[in-house]
Amino acid sequence: xxxxxxxxxxxxxxxxxxxxxxxxxxxxxxxxxxxxxxxxxxxxxxxxxxxxxxxxxxxxxxxxxxxxxxxxxxxxxxxxxxxxxxxxxxxxxxxxxxxxxxxxxxxxxxxxxxxxxxxxxxxxxxxxxxxxxxxxxxxxxxxxxxxxxxxxxxxxxxxxxxxxxxxxxxxxxxxxxxxxxxxxxxxxxxxxxxxxxxxxxxxxxxxxxxxxxxxxxxxxxxxxxxxxxxxxxxxxxxxxxxxxxxxxxxxxxxxxxxxxxxxxxxxxxxxxxxxxxxxxxxxxxxxxxxxxxxxxxxxxxxxxxxxxxxxxxxxxxxxxxxxxxxxxxxxxxxxxxxxxxxxxxxxxxxxxxxxxxxxxxxxxxxxxxxxxxxxxxxxxxxxxxxxxxxx
Amino acid sequence: xxxxxxxxxxxxxxxxxxxxxxxxxxxxxxxxxxxxxxxxxxxxxxxxxxxxxxxxxxxxxxxxxxxxxxxxxxxxxxxxxxxxxxxxxxxxxxxxxxxxxxxxxxxxxxxxxxxxxxxxxxxxxxxxxxxxxxxxxxxxxxxxxxxxxxxxxxxxxxxxxxxxxxxxxxxxxxxxxxxxxxxxxxxxxxxxxxxxxxxxxxxxxxxxxxxxxxxxxxxxxxxxxxxxxxxxxxxxxxxxxxxxxxxxxxxxxxxxxxxxxxxxxxxxxxxxxxxxxxxxxxxxxxxxxxxxxxxxxxxxxxxxxxxxxxxxxxxxxxxxxxxxxxxxxxxxxxxxxxxxxxxxxxxxxxxx
Numbered sequence: 201x202x203x204x205x206x207x208x209x210x211x212x213x214x215x216x217x218x219x220x221x222x223x224x225x226x227x228x229x230x231x232x233x234x235x236x237x238x239x240x241x242x243x244x245x246x247x248x249x250x251x252x253x254x255x256x257x258x259x260x261x262x263x264x265x266x267x268x269x270x271x272x273x274x275x276x277x278x279x280x281x282x283x284x285x286x287x288x289x290x291x292x293x294x295x296x297x298x299x300x301x302x303x304x305x306x307x308x309x310x311x312x313x314x315x316x317x318x319x320x321x322x323x324x325x326x327x328x329x330x331x332x333x334x335x336x337x338x339x340x341x342x343x344x345x346x347x348x349x350x351x352x353x354x355x356x357x358x359x360x361x362x363x364x365x366x367x368x369x370x371x372x373x374x375x376x377x378x379x380x381x382x383x384x385x386x387x388x389x390x391x392x393x394x395x396x397x398x399x400x401x402x403x404x405x406x407x408x409x410x411x412x413x414x415x416x417x418x419x420x421x422x423x424x425x426x427x428x429x430x431x432x433x434x435x436x437x438x439x440x441x442x443x444x445x446x447x448x449x450x451x452x453x454x455x456x457x458x459x460x461x462x463x464x465x466x467x468x469x470x471x472x473x474x475x476x477x478x479x480x481x482x483x484x485x486x487x488x489x490x491x492x493x494x495x496x497x498x499x500x501x502x503x504x505x506x507x508x509x510x511x512x513x514x515x516x517x518x519x520x521x522x523x524x525x526x527x528x529x530x531x532x533x534x535x536x537x538x539x540x541x542x543x544x545x546x547x548x549x550x551x552x553x554x555x556x557x558x559x560x561x562x563x564x565x566x567x568x569x570x571x572x573x574x575x576x577x578x579x580x581x582x583x584x585x586x587x588x589x590x591x
Numbered sequence: 592x593x594x595x596x597x598x599x600x601x602x603x604x605x606x607x608x609x610x611x612x613x614x615x616x617x618x619x620x621x622x623x624x625x626x627x628x629x630x631x632x633x634x635x636x637x638x639x640x641x642x643x644x645x646x647x648x649x650x651x652x653x654x655x656x657x658x659x660x661x662x663x664x665x666x667x668x669x670x671x672x673x674x675x676x677x678x679x680x681x682x683x684x685x686x687x688x689x690x691x692x693x694x695x696x697x698x699x700x701x702x703x704x705x706x707x708x709x710x711x712x713x714x715x716x717x718x719x720x721x722x723x724x725x726x727x728x729x730x731x732x733x734x735x736x737x738x739x740x741x742x743x744x745x746x747x748x749x750x751x752x753x754x755x756x757x758x759x760x761x762x763x764x765x766x767x768x769x770x771x772x773x774x775x776x777x778x779x780x781x782x783x784x785x786x787x788x789x790x791x792x793x794x795x796x797x798x799x800x801x802x803x804x805x806x807x808x809x810x811x812x813x814x815x816x817x818x819x820x821x822x823x824x825x826x827x828x829x830x831x832x833x834x835x836x837x838x839x840x841x842x843x844x845x846x847x848x849x850x851x852x853x854x855x856x857x858x859x860x861x862x863x864x865x866x867x868x869x870x871x872x873x874x875x876x877x878x879x880x881x882x883x884x885x886x887x888x889x890x891x892x893x894x895x896x897x898x899x900x901x902x903x904x905x906x907x908x909x910x911x912x913x914x915x916x917x918x919x920x921x922x923x924x925x926x927x928x929x930x931x932x933x934x935x936x937x938x939x940x941x942x943x
Binding site: 472487488490491492494495498499502503505506507508509510511514516522525526574576577578580581584585586588 | 592593594595596827830831841842844847848850851852854855858859861862863865866878879882885886931934937938941943
């Protein structure tokens with residue numbers, strides 16, 4: 201890890217060499233077992249070891265790389281952040297556990313939090329001393345997120361929270377949860393919400409794992425029964441929750457997607473290899489579909505490069521939605537291709553799911569989480585066609 | 592990687608767009624029958640857009656493929672029935688060291704040029720072309736037949752891919768030395784011609800036939816982006832104004848989601864087309880150009896076909912412009928290799 205002060209001034213090639221050398225030197229010993237783990241369909245694996253790996257990353261200063269220097273970050277340029285993701289993917293670094301703190305909560309605190317909140321919460325995220333989960337979705341508030349019913353009531357020096365969250369990834373390892381809760385039931389839907397920071401280790405919170413389509417469990421139900429957090433653990437004012445929760449989405453420009461695409465490229469290579477082994481690769485009809493998948497991957501890359509390489513304000517402002525609508529169906533299609541590469545063997549699961557089956561099953565989630573594809577289409581249509589007045 | 596535009600490039604786009612909005616209106620595009628000499632004179636002469644990527648010592652401005660792309664995208668937006676794409680791709684394909692006599696005329700717009708590549712029955716597969724050049728007269732004599740030559744009936748000079756002693760090359764032939772048969776075309780806004788060469792006097796103007804094909808792919812790609820964007824804007828405007836069931840069509844989610852999907856396709860096509868133009872000077876162009884053409888032509892087809900559907904019956908009429916966009920998108924998809932042919936090229940070049 202180069203000296204913090206030097207990072208933004210390092211030439212890209214030099215920075216890349218630093219990242220690559222650090223990963224080569226540290227993804228060894230007990231961490232060698234993590235190479236390639238925690239990916240799609242494997243997100244439940246090696247949790248304890250991956251937490252230690254996060255601390256290894258944090259100790260070296262790789263978490264919060266893109267945060268501004270003033271917020272305890274390293275102030276890395278966008279190009280450097282992309283390089284980090286690329287090298288991380290190239291080295292086969294395991295699926296991350298600190299991403300919800302680093303990429304969702306931290307930008308929110310930087311944009312909307314108080315100085316005290318930034319001082320309290322950002323350093324432990326950067327050190328991987330505290331892990332976060334996202335308390336947004338509820339049984340009756342999925343795509344219609346503003347319908348959140350979990351209640352938070354001010355009681356002296358604390359907020360008391362009662363309700364249920366669902367699809368909460370990594371809640372079972374998280375120390376904190378950022379919770380969207382209704383603090384004013386009489387206000388219009390979007391105005392009655394608040395954004396609260398809630399410690400997970402307390403009697404009023406129960407986490408129950410949900411078994412997923414893959415048979416494994418990475419997400420959870422979280423029950424709040426009078427759970428408490430201190431009064432200052434609110435981001436923005438009471439009633440600001442919707443603005444705070446959605447505000448940071450607009451900053452997303454897809455820095456992570458270029459690294460993600462290296463993972464995709466590796467998966468595509470594995471599909472090609474499986475097809476060569478099974479003989480499917482020689483079928484020109486199958487190969488045509490495979491080449492189309494390769495073409496699609498290049499287009500994902502071109503889209504990400506153009507988004508990052510175009511000055512802000514010269515793009516339509518819906519890049520995150522465009523990117524999601526491009527990569528999620530592409531990844532899903534790759535899962536299908538992986539299955540056809542091995543044909544009827546893909547119906548057997550002796551000894552557990554194969555990589556192809558994991559990819560195939562897991563990618564059904566890609567078009568749902570983080571705002572379903574239908575919601576992404578709504579966002580783009582609102583921009584192009586204007587919003588539809590509610591009757 | 593830089594994808595932004597400089598202030599000069601943005602000015603160029605604004606100037607070209609304003610000029611075309613004033614002169615290349617729908618009624619004019621429809622009556623031009625593929626070519627209007629007066630408009631061509633002003634477009635090339637006054638705006639100087641044919642000179643952009645030609646070196647200064649040959650009468651050009653020494654700009655790059657990016658500037659050409661800007662004008663081509665704008666030309667695509669209005670379905671410009673002028674030999675712009677043909678002339679600038681021919682100019683970019685020749686070797687300046689061999690074509691010093693030709694380039695100044697291409698730069699000032701006094702000479703219209705086009706690339707002649709495909710042959711009857713052989714399409715755009717270079718190893719199946721059989722046009723030949725041999726030494727004779729003051730330079731070379733050319734024999735053979737070329738098909739699907741864009742703007743071939745109005746070109747003053749044709750840059751022909753031919754083989755001489757087993758070596759592929761590009762040969763310039765003046766219009767008076769060849770026989771041309773103009774075609775009526777599915778896309779009335781861009782004409783094609785069949786050209787026959789019978790011991791036609793020719794001069795060697797370039798050796799890189801492969802790059803000539805790649806330049807045309809990239810040019811068709813970025814032009815298709817313009818076609819797709821204009822067609823999508825036309826459709827969006829219509830959905831916002833057309834009322835049914837007491838509300839604008841834009842209120843119906845069934846239509847809104849389709850428009851969103853089209854917008855995603857247009858963004859992706861824009862990215863791949865501009866990526867190709869940004870790597871035009873590198874080895875990557877060999878894959879990026881056919882890939883851009885594939886992706887952009889597919890997007891243009893999707894948008895223009897959906898545009899007809901989203902307009903309803905009015906979109907099926909001759910009077911409405913929807914069909915003109917649809918026909919240009921269709922032609923751009925089939926010329927220089929359809930999707931399957933391009934995937935074959937990409938697979939071979941990417942080692943898949």
